[in-house]
Amino acid sequence: MKYLREEIFPTKFCSGCGCGTVLNCYAHAIDELGLNPENIVSVTGIGCSSWIPSPYLKCDTLHTTHGRPLAFATGVKIMKPDMDVVVIAGDGDIAGIGGNHLIHSARRNLDISVFLVNNYIYGMTGGQVSPTTPMGHPTTTTPYKNIEHPMKIAELVAAAGASYVARWTTYNVFPLMESMQNAFKKKGFSFIEILSPCPVAHGRKIGMREGQDYLNMFKEKAIKIEKVKNLSEKELEDRIVIGKFVDRERTEFTESLRKLNQERIGK
Amino acid sequence: MIEIDEELCKGCGICTDFCPMKVLETSDKINKKGYYPPKAVKEDECLGCRLCELLCPEFAIFIINE
Ligand SMILES: Cc1ncc(C[n+]2csc(CCOP(=O)(O)OP(=O)(O)O)c2C)c(N)n1
Numbered sequence: 001m002k003y004l005r006e007e008i009f010p011t012k013f014c015s016g017c018g019c020g021t022v023l024n025c026y027a028h029a030i031d032e033l034g035l036n037p038e039n040i041v042s043v044t045g046i047g048c049s050s051w052i053p054s055p056y057l058k059c060d061t062l063h064t065t066h067g068r069p070l071a072f073a074t075g076v077k078i079m080k081p082d083m084d085v086v087v088i089a090g091d092g093d094i095a096g097i098g099g100n101h102l103i104h105s106a107r108r109n110l111d112i113s114v115f116l117v118n119n120y121i122y123g124m125t126g127g128q129v130s131p132t133t134p135m136g137h138p139t140t141t142t143p144y145k146n147i148e149h150p151m152k153i154a155e156l157v158a159a160a161g162a163s164y165v166a167r168w169t170t171y172n173v174f175p176l177m178e179s180m181q182n183a184f185k186k187k188g189f190s191f192i193e194i195l196s197p198c199p200v201a202h203g204r205k206i207g208m209r210e211g212q213d214y215l216n217m218f219k220e221k222a223i224k225i226e227k228v229k230n231l232s233e234k235e236l237e238d239r240i241v242i243g244k245f246v247d248r249e250r251t252e253f254t255e256s257l258r259k260l261n262q263e264r265i266g267k
Numbered sequence: 268m269i270e271i272d273e274e275l276c277k278g279c280g281i282c283t284d285f286c287p288m289k290v291l292e293t294s295d296k297i298n299k300k301g302y303y304p305p306k307a308v309k310e311d312e313c314l315g316c317r318l319c320e321l322l323c324p325e326f327a328i329f330i331i332n333e
Pocket residue numbers: 046047048049050065066089090091092093094117119121122123124125130
């Protein structure tokens with residue numbers, strides 16, 4: 001609790017929402033690494049998930065515009081290279097409206113950590129379809145059903161060039177917390193897609209009105225990445241692949257930028 | 268030791284449902300916000316695994332392992 005602004009609890013999230021569990025794992029990860037929260041800048045967008053770090057965590061938070069946290073985080077990291085920059089926002093924010101920033105930040109391999117909270121929906125605005133809504137799910141903007149294929153974000157970020165990529169659910173709290181620690185430690189773009197319950201804006205249309213309904217679904221559908229090699233795309237269609245996708249060394253952007261500045265203008 | 272801050276609880280029931288030893292149960296006492304927080308009914312069977320501590324969205328449970 002020493003990392004939290006205790007006076008504001010309980011959180012403003014709906015009962016059963018996964019955002020609080022993500023915050024819990026984030027605070028535990030900071031605690032176990034022994035980091036000084038004053039050295040962390042959490043950058044968020046707009047949405048329920050964008051309220052995970054602030055006002056709850058005692059670190060600096062930059063609330064930015066919808067879809068643009070990665071652009072702001074790029075500026076912060078370039079000017080404050082010694083600070084840990086962590087972006088936390090939703091699927092609508094980072095993968096929807098801000099999708100291009102995501103791809104290109106990963107391609108540049110900027111040294112930040114991104115925790116994308118994928119709750120399958122635009123939660124804060126009442127449950128509109130998002131790029132990650134599963135096919136067949138009704139939402140307020142697809143009242144019959146969603147006829148689009150959902151986006152595989154972790155796979156996309158891995159292909160774009162990030163140094164570290166993982167996917168976990170809010171049921172896998174211990175691996176998630178450990179993965180957050182690895183993201184902090186990793187030099188380069190670290191990305192964790194976190195599947196998280198939204199029983200209110202997403203679940204109510206598909207009969208999943210409790211946080212537990214999601215955790216049970218995660219438990220049932222999750223399959224470790226080590227076990228999927230021999231499975232076809234069809235067999236994996238309804239499964240959630242969890243685990244570490246990528247962990248590699250690759251030239252990092254701000255370091256290259258500083259080196260170039262040194263060579264060209266001597267500072 | 269299981270420390271529960273009853274006033275932080277929003278009654279989602281995740282801790283009571285997912286505790287592997289069914290140590291926690293919903294209590295019949297209501298908190299100020301109108302939710303029923305959990306109570307430890309079989310504390311001696313607690314594994315100290317901290318699953319409830321990490322799953323809780325409200326930081327209402329802490330496990331102190333001696
Ligand atoms: C430029 C812009 N477009 C639209 C909005 C309206 N808006 C606010 S939150 C939100 C959706 C957030 O969804 P997501 O990022 O998935 O976060 P969640 O609430 O599900 O956690 C939208 C569309 C906005 N604030 N700014």
